[in-house]
Amino acid sequence: MSQADAGHAAHGADDRLTSLLRPVRAGNGFEEALEQILQVLRLGLVAAGERLPAERELADRLGISRVTLREVLKVLQDEGLVESRRGRYGGTFVLPRTGAPGEEELRRRLKGVDVEDTLRFREVLEVGAAGLCAAHGLDEEGAARLREALGRTHDAPLTDYRRLDTLLHLTLAELSGSPTLTAQYAAVRARVNDLLDCIPLLVRNLEHSQRQHTALVEAVVEGDAEAAREIMREHCAGTAALLRGFLG
Structure with missing residues (x-):
């Protein structure tokens, strides 16, 4: 994906998530943040190959710390749903969904x-x-x-x-x-x-x-x-x- 395409995709994802992601309650921040992002992925609001909003923006929208957000993203990586890419045009990208054995x-x-x-x-x-x-x-x-x-x-x-x-x-x-x-x-x-x-x-x-x-x-x-x-x-x-x- 080109620099322009990546930027456009990320901006498009931001627009689609505006009304969906909301601040979580203090008691179950990790669990509720994970629930919301899983819902975003399940609904296909961020397509395979697209980038999720930046960590700072996601954390602000969900009302959680960036440490908690990174723990959420680690779970999604472990489940094969997203991958983290480094570099100037890096970020967290959604992976194609495959049929899980279970x-x-x-x-x-x-x-x-x-x-x-x-x-x-x-x-x-x-x-x-x-x-x-x-x-x-x-x-x-x-x-x-x-x-x-x-x-x-x-x-x-x-x-x-x-x-x-x-x-x-x-x-x-x-x-x-x-x-x-x-x-x-x-x-x-x-x-x-x-x-x-x-x-x-x-x-x-x-x-x-x-x-x-x-x-x-x-x-x-x-x-x-x-x-x-x-x-x-x-x-x-x-x-x-x-x-x-x-x-x-």
């Missing part, structure tokens, strides 16, 4: 699944369980179980993280004192895990999740129901952003 499996898993309904129901159950545990209070045994489940997720190998993360959330559901909620949560979490297995495990996202987990457990143990509900709501929103970005 696309058939992804279609099978998504068939008959209402992703939005699953995510909303999961949020209702998770936020409800967190609020109930904090409002009713945990005895020493319950608090110890919750902290032990949290501890197992710390420094867990990537291959085992999702299982231990599931057990932490399931422990919270069980401690809510509602067997019906626990059963419903187990069912919806199984569907969520099927979807999560179709997207990559991102270290930045897991580190963020762990900070949220720690804050959540402390809020529950301290009996702060409002904080527990809000932390869990934000936590679920981060997961939902990733799933919408990759699967939407």
Whole structure:
């Protein structure tokens, strides 16, 4: 692509993204920024061979730091969606989309699944369980179980993280004192895990999740129901952003 063509393509991409990219919420900046840029690529608003807007402009539009933006772009590079080119006419360029080996499996898993309904129901159950545990209070045994489940997720190998993360959330559901909620949560979490297995495990996202987990457990143990509900709501929103970005 010539210098003039590259400049024209980049300007065209900027125009198309004006109404789409928006500042993310502070709590899930990485996840929501990734969701938005994945949506841009999925919609074809920046064609293969075209350059994304400059880092400074993208970061400003999304309301995130350039460090966070570079982590987002690294994920997109690792997934083979964009490539970084150096030099005077360099930047981040969109690569042609190719059929990924897991696309058939992804279609099978998504068939008959209402992703939005699953995510909303999961949020209702998770936020409800967190609020109930904090409002009713945990005895020493319950608090110890919750902290032990949290501890197992710390420094867990990537291959085992999702299982231990599931057990932490399931422990919270069980401690809510509602067997019906626990059963419903187990069912919806199984569907969520099927979807999560179709997207990559991102270290930045897991580190963020762990900070949220720690804050959540402390809020529950301290009996702060409002904080527990809000932390869990934000936590679920981060997961939902990733799933919408990759699967939407």
